[in-house]
Amino acid sequence: MSAFRCSAAALSRAEPLTGTASQVRAYLLVENPGPWGTEALRDVRLPDEVRQGLREHSAAAGVRTLLVRRHAGADPAPGIRVFAAWADPDDPWLETSTLAAPEVLLDLDLDALGRGESPGLTPAPEPVLCVCTHGRHDACCAELGRPTAAALAGSHPEHTWEVSHIGGDRFAANVLVLPDGLYYGRVTPDAAPGLAAAHLAGRLDLDLLRGRSGLPFPVQVAEVAARRAAGADGLRDVRVLSVERDGPLSVVRLEVAGAAYDVRVRRSTGEARHRLTCRAQRDNPVPEHEVLDVRPVAAPSA
Numbered sequence: 001m002s003a004f005r006c007s008a009a010a011l012s013r014a015e016p017l018t019g020t021a022s023q024v025r026a027y028l029l030v031e032n033p034g035p036w037g038t039e040a041l042r043d044v045r046l047p048d049e050v051r052q053g054l055r056e057h058s059a060a061a062g063v064r065t066l067l068v069r070r071h072a073g074a075d076p077a078p079g080i081r082v083f084a085a086w087a088d089p090d091d092p093w094l095e096t097s098t099l100a101a102p103e104v105l106l107d108l109d110l111d112a113l114g115r116g117e118s119p120g121l122t123p124a125p126e127p128v129l130c131v132c133t134h135g136r137h138d139a140c141c142a143e144l145g146r147p148t149a150a151a152l153a154g155s156h157p158e159h160t161w162e163v164s165h166i167g168g169d170r171f172a173a174n175v176l177v178l179p180d181g182l183y184y185g186r187v188t189p190d191a192a193p194g195l196a197a198a199h200l201a202g203r204l205d206l207d208l209l210r211g212r213s214g215l216p217f218p219v220q221v222a223e224v225a226a227r228r229a230a231g232a233d234g235l236r237d238v239r240v241l242s243v244e245r246d247g248p249l250s251v252v253r254l255e256v257a258g259a260a261y262d263v264r265v266r267r268s269t270g271e272a273r274h275r276l277t278c279r280a281q282r283d284n285p286v287p288e289h290e291v292l293d294v295r296p297v298a299a300p301s302a
Helices: 005-013 048-061 102-107 109-116 139-155 192-200 217-230
Strands: 026-031 064-069 079-085 093-100 128-132 161-162 173-180 182-184 209-212 238-246 249-256 259-274 284-297
Touching: 005 139, 026 048, 026 109, 048 064, 048 102, 048 109, 048 217, 064 128, 079 102, 093 102, 128 139, 128 192, 139 161, 173 192, 209 217, 217 238, 217 249, 217 259, 217 284
Parallel strands: 026 064, 128 161
Antiparallel strands: 026 079, 064 161, 079 093, 128 173, 173 182, 182 209, 238 249, 249 259, 259 284
C-alpha cells in the first residue's frame, strides 16, 4: 500500500487553489542551510538564546519568520543573509542585509517590521522566489518542491531560495513571491521558469495563484474573480476599495485596470472532511468560497 500524500488527495478531489494563501504581511527570511527539523524555528541549529529569542520576538511582533537556503549544491556566501518583507497589497517592499553572526538576529527591529516600517536594512531591488521544500514538515513539500526549486534555480538562480513551511502543504509545490506576498500552488518544474519570468515582467499566473497573503481569504478569491472578468493579469492592476461582511457573505469592491467591480463571495464549510497534510492524524473540514457574482459598477471617484 502506497503512503498517503495530501497533495495527490487534494488534486484528486479537485480542491480549488484560490483563497488559500496564508494571511501574513510581515515576513523575515533567515538564511540557514539546514537540515530543518519538523518545526523550523523550534528546531533550527542556532545558539539556544538566539533560537528562543527569535521565536519569541517574531511572535510578539506579528512577524512570520521563515528559514531559507539556496538550492542543494549552491555554495553559501559568508555571513547570514536576511530579508525583511512587508506584503502590503498596495505598497509592498523588501529589504535585505548580510549579518556577521547569529547573535545579530536579536538586534533586528522586528517591532518596526510588524508595523510595516523599515527595520533599517538595505532596499532590495529584485523580488525573491521562495519554494517550500520542508520535507520534515510534510513529505509533499520535499517530493514536489525540490524539483520545482531545481528548475527555478536553473532559470532564475539569483531570485530563488528554498523556504521552510509556508502553509498549504496539499498544494505543493508551493511558491511564495516576496515582497508581494503572492502564493502559487501546484507549480511544476516545467511551469516554474515561466511563472518567474511572468512575475518579473509584471504579470500574474491566475491558474496557479492561491492568493495574496496581505488580503483576507474572501478578498483573495474576489481579486482573482475580478481579474478574470476584466482580463487583467498585471501585477498592479487591482486595488481593493472596500469590503463589507455580513456573516458568511463578503461584498468586495475592487478597482481593476481603471474599472470597478463588486464581487460577492460566500464562505462555507464543506460537509466532507479530509486529511489536509501528510502527517495529519485526523480528518478536518475544508473551507469553501463560492463566487456568487461579479458586477461592474460605476467608476470609482478619484
